[in-house]
Amino acid sequence: MPADSHCHLNDPAFADDREEVAQRARDAGVGPILNIGYDPSTSLEAIELAERNSDMYASVGLHPHHASMMSPQLATEMENMASHERVVAIGETGLDYYRDRSPRDKQAESFKIQLALARKLDKPIVIHCRDAMEDCLAILRAEGIPKAGGVMHCFAGTTQDAKAAMEIGLYISFAGNITYPKAQNLRDVIKTIPAHRILLETDAPYLSPQKKRGKRSEPSFLPMIVAVVAEARGVTAEDMGRVSVSNFNTLFLQGPGGKGEITYKIRDSLYINVTRECTNECGFCVRFFSDTLQGHNLRIDRDPTAEEMIAGVGDPRDHSEVVFCGYGEPTMRLDRIKEVARWVKERGGRTRLDTNGHGSHIAGRDIAPELVGLIDQVSVSLNAQDATTYDEICLPLIPDAWIKVIAFIKSARDAGLDVTASVVPVPDKVDVEACRKLAEDDLGVRFRVRPYNLPG
Ligand code: SF4
Structure with a gap:
């Protein structure tokens, strides 16, 4: 405990010390971990990490920044990769109008293709949405999400946005930016979300929590995020860590795990x-x-x-x-x-x-x-x-x-x-x-x- 629902140990930023970073996460009590693919090579690396580490899982996805790469051949390649038993999600995909690194019509097309793949394989969809909430929700409503559900990762919207995403059937995931002094709005949003809809993430190597701001993030920093979230919600860090694991298991591993508790x-x-x-x-x-x-x-x-x-x-x-x-x-x-x-x-x-x-x-x-x-x-x-x-x-x-x-x-x-x-x-x-x-x-x-x- 807690579970890191979105990080990128598959990123080149960890090329030199991936195993040490993974061990530091275990020493900090963090796990399980979901490594998120954002292009073909990082998706493959995420799968290989999941094959080598029993506490890691993989997603296969194409980030909106790389949406221009999408093609019928790549969609087939992604489907083949995503059929692997350690792949528990599709994405990250979605819309990023903040950086606009791919044309918006290409982002929408890639998003729809990955939504269709997630529905076909019935694996949860991992959504990246930046400055594009209205269009993102419109596509989700029109196309539909998989029965297995999905998650709005690194949530940075309003209470109304979170409510709309939950009505579609999504979990809401919070990252290191919720610890920033100016992020009181996010700490207010998380208070309104039912515990069974919350996920936590580091998004490593990005968005280090406040105490490590400016440094490369890694999963062992997750307890710093947990502490801030727990304080905002008036529960203990142990409570919040347990929530993160239970919801990780429910969304990605298709069940909360364990027997009903007396x-x-x-x-x-x-x-x-x-x-x-x-x-x-x-x-x-x-x-x-x-x-x-x-x-x-x-x-x-x-x-x-x-x-x-x-x-x-x-x-x-x-x-x-x-x-x-x-x-x-x-x-x-x-x-x-x-x-x-x-x-x-x-x-x-x-x-x-x-x-x-x-x-x-x-x-x-x-x-x-x-x-x-x-x-x-x-x-x-x-x-x-x-x-x-x-x-x-x-x-x-x-x-x-x-x-x-x-x-x-x-x-x-x-x-x-x-x-x-x-x-x-x-x-x-x-x-x-x-x-x-x-x-x-x-x-x-x-x-x-x-x-x-x-x-x-
Ligand atoms: S347990 Fe019964 S009374 Fe309590 S909230 Fe549920 S339905 Fe209502």
């Missing part, structure tokens, strides 16, 4: 993946888009037993809190929660329940009093200022769901539990200030705006 750590909290079932189908719920949350594979194939949850907790005092959460509604397994929470409390740990507030409906009785002494904090997803909005964004599977959420918050408050009501600020739907007023003034509980896909 317990998982984010920052210094330990989360328990209690169940896969839920009484809502919220439009923003990450479980509908991704197997991973903050780089953890949460796609369990069955609900865990209490013994399995306890085994995953270890010593409860090693965590700031133990949170009952997961890819579903934990109160669907109330008895197991109470059993594990009791075990945690007896050993001096702190507990939190993240719930949609449907627990009393599910149990057929008021469950709030049963949580007293077992759960230190309850976070309830209020999610909307009224029942109509709640039904629109949460698609509840139970009747009168919002009314039941409000009733649970009141009951938990009256039982003396420490309650926080939260919302995800879904644009044009959720009136955050109305929700805040409802929580703080009318219900008398704390209020929190939750960023999408960032628990805690």
Whole structure:
């Protein structure tokens, strides 16, 4: 950890010390690494590096700077190279109107040919886009990306650009320029992107991070980028490194890897993946888009037993809190929660329940009093200022769901539990200030705006 999703150890800049650079990356804990081809010879070199190094993969591509080289013969040659099993992507390709080293019509033609190759081989497309976002997105929309997806590398656009790219199905990759003092705009953009859509890269030998600015970049510098990104997103470098590897595996190796996790750590909290079932189908719920949350594979194939949850907790005092959460509604397994929470409390740990507030409906009785002494904090997803909005964004599977959420918050408050009501600020739907007023003034509980896909 972390994974370098875009670098060029295949570049002549590393001709004299390629092996030493690769070893420095391993010593810094960086890997896997994707070496990106940008012309025929660097594509071949990337493949040879991947054949010699189990922690490296290759892409085959023709950079927009070299787009004038594209021909039917070269397209055939690229297809032959790209069929190699260690080639996990096509590109980099795209549009570069900043340098304009090839005519724009040639850039577009080469881009379309490589998109077609990526679709044919169903390998992700790696996109270089500089000062050409509008045309780039138009080509992607018109031509279509491979089912395997793709990535907008070295992202330097706006939040709206990132949103448009994600709607097409792309990941967004950030490079060393996000560490530059004047790049606050990029640090603001990355805060808005769901964790399961982020990749990190050095783009070595280019774009060294701020601490090494002016020097040749190399993959061992990636932790400097990770540290800046982690700080911007309010998570740890370990969290961000894990996200980068999980997303690398998902995009380029066709799966996050590993089994679904029963317990998982984010920052210094330990989360328990209690169940896969839920009484809502919220439009923003990450479980509908991704197997991973903050780089953890949460796609369990069955609900865990209490013994399995306890085994995953270890010593409860090693965590700031133990949170009952997961890819579903934990109160669907109330008895197991109470059993594990009791075990945690007896050993001096702190507990939190993240719930949609449907627990009393599910149990057929008021469950709030049963949580007293077992759960230190309850976070309830209020999610909307009224029942109509709640039904629109949460698609509840139970009747009168919002009314039941409000009733649970009141009951938990009256039982003396420490309650926080939260919302995800879904644009044009959720009136955050109305929700805040409802929580703080009318219900008398704390209020929190939750960023999408960032628990805690
Ligand atoms: S209540 Fe939570 S787990 Fe259930 S669908 Fe909504 S966000 Fe997902």
